[in-house]
Amino acid sequence: MAGPGAPQRYRRIQALVAARLAQQVLQVWRELMNPAKVDASWPAVRAALMPLVRQAREQSAILAESSYLDARQEAGVDDDDFTPKGPLPLLVERLESSLDVTGPVEFKKAIAAGKTPQQAMDAAAVRLVGSTQYLALEGGRQVMQRSIDTDDQATGWARVTDADPCAWCAMLASRGPVYKSAQTAGDPRKGGDRYHDHCGCQAWPAFTNDEPFIGIAEQLYDDWLRETRGRGGKHAVNAFRRWWESEGRAAYTAPERP
Template identity: 80%
Template sequence: MAVSPEAPQRFRRIQALMAARMAQQVLRVWRELMNPAKVDSTWPAVRAALIPIVQQGRRQSADLARVAYGDARREAGIDGDGFDPQDPLPLLLSRLESALDVTGPVEFKKAIAAGKTPRQAMEAAAVRMVGSTQYLALEGGRQTMQRSIEEDRQATGWSRVTDGDPCAWCAMLASRGPVYKSAKTAGDPRRGGSTYHDHCACQAWPAFTNNEPFIGIAEKLYDDWLRETRGRGGKHAVNAFRSWWESEGRAAYTAPTHP
């Protein structure tokens, strides 16, 4: 039994809401504790305050994904076989600290060197920091989904679920629709469907049959991919789709309206 199209969009929105709330906390700490006149001396305290916020966000994202994965299995008629969703990989403290350093004081100093005012530099760093911290937090749920799909013998693959305004890269990957575990790449230039980027709204959603429906805007994107890349292959197909998406395709899409 295929999963209804509402569940994956609901899951994506819940994850996005969690990330938005976490971003508010990150911004509050950055703007209230960071002294742009004393970057080097105030940064250690700011970083110390940011670390638990990101770690908590990552745990929340993973918890949401575990619940959603179990719900998806039950809705697909699969339950009681003892499978438990997988945990994400641990987030190394050194990786988190490095991400904060690069998007915090380093980005601030780069902006100052480029001629921005301290206020402008603070905001430039804030944008980078929000993107990076949201990525690390959402990675908890994304890894939970991806690792569970890979370990679950009942899962046939996954779909990439995006909002109605994805970048060209995410739109291209979403156009693949349900991707089978046994054919992750299959010579398709859109391979790499489980990769994400800063400020990315996409999520993975499990498939449990070999005839899963396309989710959200993916079916229309698939038709667009075929039309815009006809006669092209490899990077030429990717470039053709990106050019079309950025020039006219993106403006033609609206966000899915499922509750």
């Protein structure tokens, strides 16, 4: 896994975990959910979804643990008995609440907004896939972040995006390597460890103070400086977002190389 292309390979493998989960979630939703009897059919749907999310979360965490150790070894700092930190437990209440809100509640909201039952099913499916993927990939993301925070050899991390990030993720990735000792006060791009539903980003550990930028991050850094020149705070964020949505994003959507 380690090597120059390791961060992107790691991100793509995590994306496969998310894609597989999406297929499973959609299959359960379409086969067990009855739009004519939402409240009656939902308990069976939720019961089928919960182990799928937990299994994918465990897979994501295992991938992160092995990849973190590979990155350490590649950096030449595997000379101690450091063990990556596991993810925080996924509480039953949190999982159930997330499924409820993005499943039947979303379906009923769509119906109330005038959608047909099929349109409501589709709208809820999108929300449900996004929320389940978030909880699953959180397993690996927490392993990376908690390990970086507690590893004396780690200097920080970089945010690795896919080839088509949203404006928010592109902005965060433009910071490049984020060092644990870095001062973020006044930088509107702080909070680089935040993610959202349908987010394809991952964190990758850094072990030196001169880490190279990963993927499109270096170009994004130049774009950030150019588009936000003379602006600060939310004005800088809004300027970058406007540029990204009007013309910037199109420059970064070329197919990724294997």
